[in-house]
Amino acid sequence: MPPEPVTRSPKAEQTRQNIVDTAMRLFRAGGYDRTTMRAIADEAGVSIGNAYYYFSSKEHLIQAFYDRMARDVATEAESVLDRETEFAERLSGVLQTWVTVAEPYHEFAGKFFKNAAEPQSPLSPFSPESQQARDDAIQMFRKVMDGSSIKLNPGLRAAMPELLWLLHMGVVLFWVYDDSEDQRRTRTLIDKAVPLVDRTARLTRLPLVRGLVDDMLDLINSLKR
Known part of the structure; x- marks a missing residue:
């Protein structure tokens, strides 16, 4: 895959977003499997060569969709992170924001x-191809921690952004299978x-628990490693 340009003209960006x-x-x-690049190009009103x-x-x-989702969640969650300092409120705000942003794509x-879900699929959130979206999401949870007043073991605090991302992946999996109206059960889970x-x-700050941490x-x- 050729590297993406650092900047695009407004017209090029508009074309790119139209294709996405x-x-x-x-x-x-x-469905994903039945949709071809040619069908996407035709529907978007661009040539197949332009689409490619x-x-x-x-x-x-x-991957472009993953990246945009991460940016949209970051933008929508900004008000919560600017307003709240309690860890629980910040974490809940980010997770609930994700459910709201993702709702149109639930089906x-x-x-x-x-x-x-295929381990070797480039579409897996754990794949090398998903690195950028994964890093953006972990950075979001790093912001949750950085602006939080919660006191933690320093080593655990450093590991928390990635642990919270794994928690988020669990929420996403539950959301995928949640057939309740407006994914109400996912919001209850959060x-x-x-x-x-x-x-x-x-x-984890208690002396008896530090060894386990x-x-x-x-x-x-x-x-x-």
Whole structure:
């Protein structure tokens, strides 16, 4: 895949976003597997060559969607992070914002998940191709921690952004299968789980728990080697 330009002209950016929007609409209507790059180009009103100029594959289109989702969540969650200093309120605000931003794509997500769940798929949130979106999401949880007044073991605090991203992945998986109206059960999960995370995190400062925290951090670090 050729490197993306640092800057694009307004017209080029508009064309690129039009292709992404068109692809998402067709993916939602007809499914990811059945939608071709030619169909996307035709619907977007561009040549197939122009479509491939901006996106070398359907996978590349999904990566652009991941990136845009991360940016949209960051923008929408800004007011919560500017206003709140309590860890639970900040974390809940970000997770609930994600559910709101992702809501239009819920039906598509169910169809798409079987592709993203493949361990070797470039569409997996854990894949090298998803690195940028993953880094952006972890950075969002780093902002949750940096602006929070919660007191934690320094080692645990440093590891928390990535741990919160893994928690977020669990919420996303639950959301994919949530068939309740407006994904109400996912919002309930967030409302109930976040206080538990908050209380558990605060307990890690107790002397009796510090040894367990050190063991957990050692396990996390060993898995990264």
